[in-house]
Amino acid sequence: LAKTTQPISMDSYEGQEVNITCSHNNIATNDYITWYQQFPSQGPRFIIQGYKTKVTNEVASLFIPADRKSSTLSLPRVSLSDTAVYYCLVFGSGNTGKLIFGQGTTLQVKP
């Protein structure tokens, strides 16, 4: 499974757009990029998944360039409740479906 690298922490203010970039240089052709959010004392929660270009849902957007060696999770107009840890994962469709989590990015949203 491809290793991912993302910033350890980020700060933002309410109402701002937050972009968290993740690098996955050795991503395989059959791999997807998946992002999770985790609040303290809760299990992680799926945010979004993509393969290439752009994916958008009601929560976030995911931008993936053509070479797929990186991806950017975009959170529009964050609020205090978006303070959480965000994990970038590479998911291979050919494996058992297990996810390998890194340390994630701790996002602190300030008023």
Add this chain to the structure above:
Amino acid sequence: DTGVSQDPRHKITKRGQNVTFRCDPISEHNRLYWYRQTLGQGPEFLTYFQNEAQLEKSRLLSDRFSAERPKGSFSTLEIQRTEQGDSAMYLCASTNRGLADTRAGELFFGEGSRLTVL
């Protein structure tokens, strides 16, 4: 629609004791995973079931750990002769997404069982 349920939510035990955690996945979810998470770290994969078959087990999982999923429904994770290093949050996740599904990476996690070994 109930989510993944884990019991107990908190367990304090003395070193050397055995503990067992239970996970009730979302109904009809055929895939079930156990993870362990320590403070400041991401969840660490422990084991995976498809229905009742345990198909993968982390090499990091010592022989003191055993997991079962009889009848392909609920699952249990038992830790024998607990050590202080076993203190962690134990997370269970389930899914019925096909591996080719556009949301194949979506696992539904429970809120975890926090273990403290004194």
